[in-house]
Amino acid sequence: GESVGLHLPTLSVQEGDNSIINCAYSNSASDYFIWYKQESGKGPQFIIDIRSNMDKRQGQRVTVLLNKTVKHLSLQIAATQPGDSAVYFCAERGKAAGNKLTFGGGTRVLVKP
Amino acid sequence: GAVVSQHPSWVICKSGTSVKIECRSLDFQATTMFWYRQFPKQSLMLMATSNEGSKATYEQGVEKDKFLINHASLTLSTLTVTSAHPEDSSFYICRAGDPDEQFFGPGTRLTVL
Numbered sequence: 001g002e003s004v005g006l007h008l009p010t011l012s013v014q015e016g017d018n019s020i021i022n023c024a025y026s027n028s029a030s031d032y033f034i035w036y037k038q039e040s041g042k043g044p045q046f047i048i049d050i051r052s053n054m055d056k057r058q059g060q061r062v063t064v065l066l067n068k069t070v071k072h073l074s075l076q077i078a079a080t081q082p083g084d085s086a087v088y089f090c091a092e093r094g095k096a097a098g099n100k101l102t103f104g105g106g107t108r109v110l111v112k113p
Numbered sequence: 114g115a116v117v118s119q120h121p122s123w124v125i126c127k128s129g130t131s132v133k134i135e136c137r138s139l140d141f142q143a144t145t146m147f148w149y150r151q152f153p154k155q156s157l158m159l160m161a162t163s164n165e166g167s168k169a170t171y172e173q174g175v176e177k178d179k180f181l182i183n184h185a186s187l188t189l190s191t192l193t194v195t196s197a198h199p200e201d202s203s204f205y206i207c208r209a210g211d212p213d214e215q216f217f218g219p220g221t222r223l224t225v226l
Contacts, residue, residue, distance in 0.1 A: 101214055
């Protein structure tokens with residue numbers, strides 16, 4: 001079936017450095033992509049989204065890049081802070097899927113002081 | 114912003130008993146709610162889509178008679194784990210359907226002894 005996957009299960013980052021989290025997806029019909037942050041014992045928290053008619057979107061300290069040619073999604077976190085330590089999931093939604101989301105495997109980001 | 118709540122936040126039960134988990138959208142109406150299960154260090158897996166006023170739609174491999182879903186109003190969906198067993202121990206998370214996929218509940222940690 002369709003899947004969304006991540007390249008790196010764990011990313012260690014020095015505080016203040018930039019973080020890049022990658023995600024590959026296989027459903028070429030996906031038209032909406034979202035990054036979530038999940039802290040231990042909590043539900044996922046929306047970070048940023050991007051639609052398939054865009055290739056870049058910026059938020060506060062975060063940027064999402066979408067490369068539809070190679071079906072690749074990335075999340076960049078600028079000046080990573082200790083509070084950014086969490087598991088990050090990408091999710092995609094296909095045009096025919098209604099509001100159903102498919103989640104990637106997750107990447108744990110560890111920020112070192 | 115919109116908020117989704119879950120109750121209880123954690124529950125411990127004996128094997129063979131049933132447990133009900135509530136998901137509420139606090140300041141918006143959700144005709145659709147989604148129930149996910151998350152095992153430790155894994156991603157979210159969609160269990161079922163809860164539709165207000167109609168039957169839930171279950172994902173492949175999810176037993177509808179074991180995981181009973183009721184969506185009686187536009188702000189409340191319940192998931193009942195019937196005859197719970199230790200393998201049902203997991204983190205259950207709901208999401209209220211909104212156009213931008215933003216709002217997850219805080220999750221319910223179920224431990225079956």
